[in-house]
Amino acid sequence: EVVLTQSPDSRSVTPKESVTITCRASQNVGLNLHWYQQKPHQSPKLLINYAFKPFSGVPSRFSGSGSGTNFTLTISGLEAEDAATYYCHQSYRLPRTFGQGTKLEI
Amino acid sequence: QVQLLQSGPGLVKPSQTLSLTCGISGDTVSNTDAAWNWIRQSPSRGLEWLGRTYYRSEWSTEYAESVKSRITISPDTSKNHFSLHLRSVTPDDTAVYYCARGSLGLDSWGQGTLVTVSS
Numbered sequence: 001e002v003v004l005t006q007s008p009d010s011r012s013v014t015p016k017e018s019v020t021i022t023c024r025a026s027q028n029v030g031l032n033l034h035w036y037q038q039k040p041h042q043s044p045k046l047l048i049n050y051a052f053k054p055f056s057g058v059p060s061r062f063s064g065s066g067s068g069t070n071f072t073l074t075i076s077g078l079e080a081e082d083a084a085t086y087y088c089h090q091s092y093r094l095p096r097t098f099g100q101g102t103k104l105e106i
Numbered sequence: 107q108v109q110l111l112q113s114g115p116g117l118v119k120p121s122q123t124l125s126l127t128c129g130i131s132g133d134t135v136s137n138t139d140a141a142w143n144w145i146r147q148s149p150s151r152g153l154e155w156l157g158r159t160y161y162r163s164e165w166s167t168e169y170a171e172s173v174k175s176r177i178t179i180s181p182d183t184s185k186n187h188f189s190l191h192l193r194s195v196t197p198d199d200t201a202v203y204y205c206a207r208g209s210l211g212l213d214s215w216g217q218g219t220l221v222t223v224s225s
Contacts, residue, residue, distance in 0.1 A: 044212070046211045046212060048211075055213065096155035101153075
């Protein structure tokens with residue numbers, strides 16, 4: 001199974017700051033890495049698919065990069081509404097797996 | 107716009123079967139570009155993929171090894187939904203269960219159902 005390890009586990013940030021979350025895969029997943037945002041008591045929402053493609057309607061301050069085993073999600077110019085937990089997810093191999101999550105407090 | 111609506115009980119007794127349904131609007135379960143997934147989330151396990159069903163030229167299902175002996179995911183084309191059945195549940199199966207469409211990533215999710223396994 002592909003293990004996804006995110007860092008940091010949590011971070012406290014201020015509005016307008018920029019933050020980068022990393023996701024490291026235990027084996028090569030190509031570009032088959034996606035990012036989600038989950039707010040309390042809500043379902044996860046897709047932000048970035050295939051490492052760098054913004055999903056429909058996602059604000060431009062969210063961007064993704066990376067390939068193979070190392071990926072990043074960057075949020076530029078944080079807004080209060082970005083307080084959430086962020087997850088990476090790989091769709092390269094079965095079973096599908098998720099990172100442990102990164103909680104952003106704003 | 108695809109919407110997924112989950113239904114099913116929130117309380118299941120140990121050793122019984124957990125059954126949930128995911129109704130689909132804005133797409134069809136037999137869409138050959140999509141896969142229909144069940145995922146659960148708990149504090150101890152995080153987000154855990156359970157399995158999926160999809161149609162290409164025939165129906166296929168794939169399951170996580172951790173639940174493979176106890177799980178069935180099945181489509182119903184007449185009702186345009188898909189279901190999860192997890193047998194012989196224990197308190198360790200207590201979690202929020204989600205259905206999700208896999209297309210470009212998991213791009214649509216159900217609202218989530220908290221299922222508690224308790225007598």
